[in-house]
Amino acid sequence: MEVILNKDVSGIGKAGNLVKVKEGFARNFLLPQNLAQLATPAALKKLEDQRILKSAQDDKLKEEANQLKERLNSLSLSIPALTQSGDKLYGSIQAQEIVAALNVAGLLIEKNYIQLAEPIKSLGTYEICVKLHPEVTAKVKLSVVKK
Numbered sequence: 247m248e249v250i251l252n253k254d255v256s257g258i259g260k261a262g263n264l265v266k267v268k269e270g271f272a273r274n275f276l277l278p279q280n281l282a283q284l285a286t287p288a289a290l291k292k293l294e295d296q297r298i299l300k301s302a303q304d305d306k307l308k309e310e311a312n313q314l315k316e317r318l319n320s321l322s323l324s325i326p327a328l329t330q331s332g333d334k335l336y337g338s339i340q341a342q343e344i345v346a347a348l349n350v351a352g353l354l355i356e357k358n359y360i361q362l363a364e365p366i367k368s369l370g371t372y373e374i375c376v377k378l379h380p381e382v383t384a385k386v387k388l389s390v391v392k393k
Contacts, residue, residue, distance in 0.1 A: 247272045249265060250263070252282055327393055345357050
């Protein structure tokens with residue numbers, strides 16, 4: 247029996263997938279729990295329409311991310327920080343400070359988009375990766391200078 251999954255079911259598939267399962271499993275578990283629906287022609291048409299709509303929305307988000315990537319790649323930020331003797335910082339520069347600097351530059355970026363392997367603990371110039379979309383990553387130049 248073919249069913250369309252409404253929710254992710256471990257060992258079977260993800261939501262929106264068309265899967266073939268045993269009739270008893272579908273009738274006794276998937277359908278009563280509302281985890282799946284029968285694969286009727288109307289349900290298959292609705293699933294295909296949803297896929298097309300989701301694809302169009304994803305293309306739009308990717309295009310917006312590419313436009314933002316161009317702005318970020320040309321951007322150079324500078325963050326002043328207190329230092330100890332030498333180039334070592336008292337604290338560290340983390341994603342939150344980078345987001346604040348981007349906000350000052352007029353770009354609203356969420357903290358979880360910033361990808362830092364570890365906090366920045368010394369003066370210098372760094373290249374920060376900003377993941378805007380699963381397929382789009384921008385690089386921002388960041389200079390940490392003495393306050």
